[in-house]
Amino acid sequence: MYVAVKGGEKAIDNAHALMADGRRGDENVAELSLEQISGQLSLAVERVMTEGSVYDRDLAALALKQAQGDAVEAIFLLRAYRTTLPRFGSSLPVETGAMAIRRRISAAFKDLPGGQILGPTYDYTHRLLDFALAAQGGDRPPVAENAEPVEDSMPRVTDVLGHQGLIETSGEGAEMPGDLTRQPLNYPAGRDLRLQNLARADEGFVLALAYSSQRGYGNTHPFAGEIRMGEVAVELVPEELGFAIEIGEITLTECQMVNQFKGSKTVPPQFTRGYGISFGQCERKAMAMALVDRTLRAEDLGELVTNPAQDQEFVLSHSDNVEASGFVQHLKLPHYVDFQSELEMIRRLRRENAEAAQ
Amino acid sequence: MTSATIDSESRSHWMGVLAKSPADRLGELWSALGDLPGWSHLRRPEVGLVMVRGRMGGDGAPFNMGEMTVTRCSVRVDGGAVGHAWVAGRSNSHAEMAALADALLQMPQWHGVVADRVVAPLARQLSEDRARAGRQAAATRVDFFTMVRGED
Secondary structure, three states, rough: OOOOOOOOOHHHHHHHHHHHHHHHHOOOOOOOOHHHHHHOOOHHHHHHHHHOOOOOOOOHHHHHOOOOOOOOOOHHHHHHHHOOOOOEOOOOOOOOHHHHHEEEEOOOOOOOOOOOEEOOOOOOOOOOOHHHHHHHOOOOOOOOOOOOOOOOOOHHHHHHHHHOOOOOOOOOOOOOOOOOOOOOOOOOOHHHHHHHHOOOOOHHHHHHHHHHOOOOOOOOOOEEEEEEEEEEEEEOOOOOOOOEEEEEEEEEEEEEEEEOOOOOOOOOOOEEEEEEEOOOOOOOHHHHHHHHHHHHOOOOOOOOOHHHHOOOHHHHOOOOHHHHHHHHHHOOOHHHHHHHHHHHHHHHHHHHHHHHOO | OOOOHHHHHHHHHHHHHHHHOOHHHHHHHHHHOOOOOOEEEEEEEEEEEEEEEEEEEHOEEEEEEEEEEEEEEEEEEEEOOOOEEEOOOOHHHHHHHHHHHHHHHHHHHHHHHHHHHHHHHHHHHHHHHHHHHHHHHHOOOEEOOOOOOOOO
């Protein structure tokens, strides 16, 4: 347990001034603008929005600037800011089937209606450092455009499989989902709360769990059924109007994992599903989330729960990097009284042992 | 057209266009309108959060995905209609212009000018932007050929 301490105000002020000076860096170099961060470090911004659980590019860019690019600190800043705002309501569920597609691939079906759209991706790059970027203003190849845009809406791969009855139907649940920002999580948690938890969960933690399940600590045989990225409209029904209006557009990445399932006494062999989604283009996160969504369904599907990635209490209570970082980092705060009492105890035990030995 | 005869479909269309368009572009078109009637706030611009919901598997039961910032505002044109706005982001002026536009669009003497000089160009821009992104995406459509592997 840490204890309240007094004093040190001057030293703390000086420490923060020193931090702010380090954050600014060399005064001869132009200061970063939020537009630069939002425009040129967009994937960092999108990770902060996803795990900060607030879609607002400017706020996420500010948080990253303030945190010197430390994603977890920036996520903490955004989470703290959100608590100062009132909640106006909830949107209608977004229609990812009507997404304005900028990327859409399937590793399971080569020829799917609408085709495979690579979009903006690091896939198939050689991961060689590009020193042309170090010399500012390097030439870029022109962006190619086809005469015709992609289709207005594309069927999901899971819909194609669903028509043939080879895959389970989408998850069922209440029309009013639970909200873990409003009520504490109880176990076992429904899939609505598990998905909300995973959507804002730390990417590294979810990625490692997903990886563990692939390596054998969990029973998944997944295919990336479909990954799609693009813009969807957010609609809600304001009380004063009584009908739905669009309030804006957000970029989402959605991943549908398709997994083997041998079937059970009541269910024939079929494919099962794992679902992942992120704000922006957090594709690695969306894929990892889809794997972990599936491993956490083990109990629902009558599978043995024997591995960490299948254990919802283990996964859901340790997935939040604001909570995790807070608990780990609180160890830096003064624990002098605690430590003093432990020191006393060790000394006493040693004294007692020495006396007993005489 | 009077406010009694405005169908919710056209109103939801223009409110969507006003909300989805960039605030600075709306501002440019707005200032080009010239003299506007007097108006007052019914609800000053207020920033808050809306919980965005998704669906399990894309089409299953809903779940809470994460929040987004939204600014809402309501205005009344002097001796005229009431307008509302709900706009993603934290721009007070965007929400205010959108609410005022919503009010004027419900007033017969203003509907035409705001529809033609604000909503129509914004809608055109949104659709052009979307089509360009769609054409760029289409240029990355790929056909993979399955090769026979040597070890098989």
